[in-house]
Amino acid sequence: MHDYEFTTTALRETYRPFVRGIAATMAAYLATPTLVHPLELVTAEACANVVRHAYPEGQPGPLRVRLTVTPRVGMELAVTDWGRGCAACPLPPPGLSGLSGPSGPSGPSGVAPEATSGRGLHIITCLCDAVTGATGPDGNTLHLQLAIPEEQWRTSSLTITETSLSRR
Amino acid sequence: MAHLELDDHGNILVAALTGELTLANATEVRNELERLFARKGVSDVVLDLGAVSFMDSSGLGTLVAASTKARSMGRRLLLYRPTAEAVHTMETAQLTGFFPILGDEVDLLALLPD
Numbered sequence: 001m002h003d004y005e006f007t008t009t010a011l012r013e014t015y016r017p018f019v020r021g022i023a024a025t026m027a028a029y030l031a032t033p034t035l036v037h038p039l040e041l042v043t044a045e046a047c048a049n050v051v052r053h054a055y056p057e058g059q060p061g062p063l064r065v066r067l068t069v070t071p072r073v074g075m076e077l078a079v080t081d082w083g084r085g086c087a088a089c090p091l092p093p094p095g096l097s098g099l100s101g102p103s104g105p106s107g108p109s110g111v112a113p114e115a116t117s118g119r120g121l122h123i124i125t126c127l128c129d130a131v132t133g134a135t136g137p138d139g140n141t142l143h144l145q146l147a148i149p150e151e152q153w154r155t156s157s158l159t160i161t162e163t164s165l166s167r168r
Numbered sequence: 169m170a171h172l173e174l175d176d177h178g179n180i181l182v183a184a185l186t187g188e189l190t191l192a193n194a195t196e197v198r199n200e201l202e203r204l205f206a207r208k209g210v211s212d213v214v215l216d217l218g219a220v221s222f223m224d225s226s227g228l229g230t231l232v233a234a235s236t237k238a239r240s241m242g243r244r245l246l247l248y249r250p251t252a253e254a255v256h257t258m259e260t261a262q263l264t265g266f267f268p269i270l271g272d273e274v275d276l277l278a279l280l281p282d
Contacts, residue, residue: 012192016222037253043226048191052226111262116233117223119261126260 002069010051010063010081014129019044022065029069031154038127039075039146045120046079046142052117054083064139074129074147080139171202172215177280179209182248184216189227197227199233205243214237214270218249228261235267246270246279250277 004025005168008018023040047063055061066078111118125131130145181204189197204213213256215231217223235245250258250268258264270276 016192017174017190037256040222041224041257044190044222048224048226051191113263113266114236115274116229116236117226119228122262123225123260138258 004067004069006065006067008063009060009081010047010054012051015047015051015063016044018063018065019047022067025067025083026069026075027156029071029075029154031081032152032154035152036149042127042144042146043077045124046077049120049142050081050083054081056084069128072163073155074145074152076139076146077144079144080141082139120134123145172197172204174204178212179211180280181207181210181212182214182216182276182280184219186219189217189220189230190221190222190224191226194200194226194230198230198234201230201245202237205234205238205241205245210243212244212246212250212279214246214276216248217251217254220251220254221256223250223254225257225261228263229257231267232263248276 004022006018006022009015009091018041022043023036026039027033027036042157043065047065050063051060054063060156061081061083064080068076068078070076091136111122121131124144127146128144129147132143134141134143172183172185173186175184183201184206185197187193201213201215204210231245231247239246246268249272250269257266270279
């Protein structure tokens with residue numbers, strides 16, 4: 001297992017470069033770009049939720065992402081804020097598909113077509129294999145698990161050497 | 169930064185967005201689109217997404233908002249050549265069919281006046 005930790009201030013201006021950095025770390029493990037977009041998307045949605053909801057407007061706080069890579073098995077993301085908690089944004093029912101399952105929507109989202117927000121968590125639950133939320137003394141954390149099919153992993157040991165430079 | 173490059177075809181405006189469409193610029197893009205729909209004589213705004221490298225649910229939400237506003241004014245927001253990733257994001261968000269989509273230049277030329 002390889003563990004990484006990323007931190008930033010939760011701002012509209014900072015979260016995309018922050019997420020791109022995490023996505024680049026994830027991409028280095030993969031043989032093809034196929035899964036890079038869904039991995040980046042779930043990371044972006046989780047971080048955008050923190051930017052939008054965690055802290056009062058004008059008082060941004062910290063955002064931390066811990067990434068655990070288990071080569072040839074999957075990746076786990078723990079997205080943490082120290083703000084108002086998840087009470088205002090309850091988790092929808094668990095998604096059914098995940099990255100290794102059939103593509104496409106997994107069921108009714110409960111989000112009206114004309115709604116302008118509320119789709120982020122739906123996208124997360126559709127693309128992840130497991131999504132759980134926890135609130136505790138060390139902040140509010142959204143845990144995302146993504147199983148990645150074995151053939152999607154890069155086998156070169158060079159990759160691991162390169163990426164180990166940014167490991168904590 | 170939201171920057172829309174405009175191509176004026178009378179009642180149809182083709183607006184090309186470059187970069188990303190995310191929480192970072194969703195409000196600016198929405199304001200720009202609403203400004204275009206407020207122009208006199210405009211019936212359709214065609215948003216060219218061909219050069220948009222990444223779109224998230226906030227980006228999609230802004231398109232939904234702009235489209236709903238346009239419909240209330242009797243106008244339409246059409247999406248032109250969204251990338252495969254953007255289409256996948258729309259499918260995952262269960263917005264397939266919400267927007268009229270022009271897949272390629274043939275579709276666009278069929279819409280534009282001669």
